[in-house]
Amino acid sequence: MKKPFDLSLYLVLDPDLCRQHSMVETAREAVAGGVTIVQVRHKHASTAERVALARSVKEALRDTAALIVMNDDIEAAVQAEVDAVHIGQRDMSPALARERIGADMLLGLSVNSESVARAVDPRVVDYAGIGPVFATPTKPDHEQPIGFAGLARIVAACPVPTVAIGGLKRQHVSEVFAAGAHGLAVVSAICGTPDPRQSASDLRAAIQHAHSGL
Known part of the structure; x- marks a missing residue:
């Protein structure tokens, strides 16, 4: 059975930015500060290395409610028995991904246009990552930034949670929720900061403040 999920504060781990605290320690501290979902993203690792990393993150978060997502690598997601896998537009089709992961794993999909959003099948895809809102050095091959106006249009067209x-940083939280998104995914706003727990806590406080104003 699929687990319920909370997209409000979604951390994407980055191996370069996490050098100071390690990806596992960053995940543990960030979840203690209020992160609800942790994505394991390591573009240059092998499947075996991603499995080992995901299992280490799982062990570190064993006593928490946070969900663990594997980026792109479906084989690693299945072997590590994580909660979800996230794929991009250039990866395999969502239907094939769903076939390979089965009915019980959550499936996330990157979406960067209204036409792509409208084509999302909610029977296959559980949530959509909408962006990039701004250009970001953590993913140099990203699509054209969409801004908050584009975010609002794509969110409105998407039939699944977004x-x-x-x-995205702390100062963008209110605009993210005003655009209708269910949460924000961050990398450098937590990874590589001196205190990942405090960074996550500050973001969580901003999210609560944004919700109170809606």
Whole structure:
């Protein structure tokens, strides 16, 4: 059975930015500060290395409610028995991904246009990552930034829950939720900061403040 999920504060781990605290320690501290979902993203690792990393993150978060997502690598997601896998537009089709992961794993899909959003099948895809809102050095091959106006249009066209991504920081939280997104995904706003727990806590406080104003 699929687990319920909360997209409000979604952390994407980055191996370069996490050098100071390690990806596992960053995940543990960030979840303690209020992160609800942790994505394991390591573009240059092998499947075996991603499996080992995901299992280490799982162990670190074993006593928490946070969900773990594997980026792109479906084989690693299945082997590590994580909660979800997230694929991009250039990866395999969502239907094939769903066939390979089965009915019980959550499936996230990157979406960067209204036409792509409208084509999302909610019987296959559980949530959509919308962006990039801004250009970001953590993913140099990203699509053209969409801004908050583009975010609002794409969110409105998307039939599944959405999380905004791309260069987002604490000061952008209210605009993310005003655009209708269910949460924001961050990388450098937590990874590589001196205190990942405090960074996550500050973002969580901003999210609560944004919700109180809606």
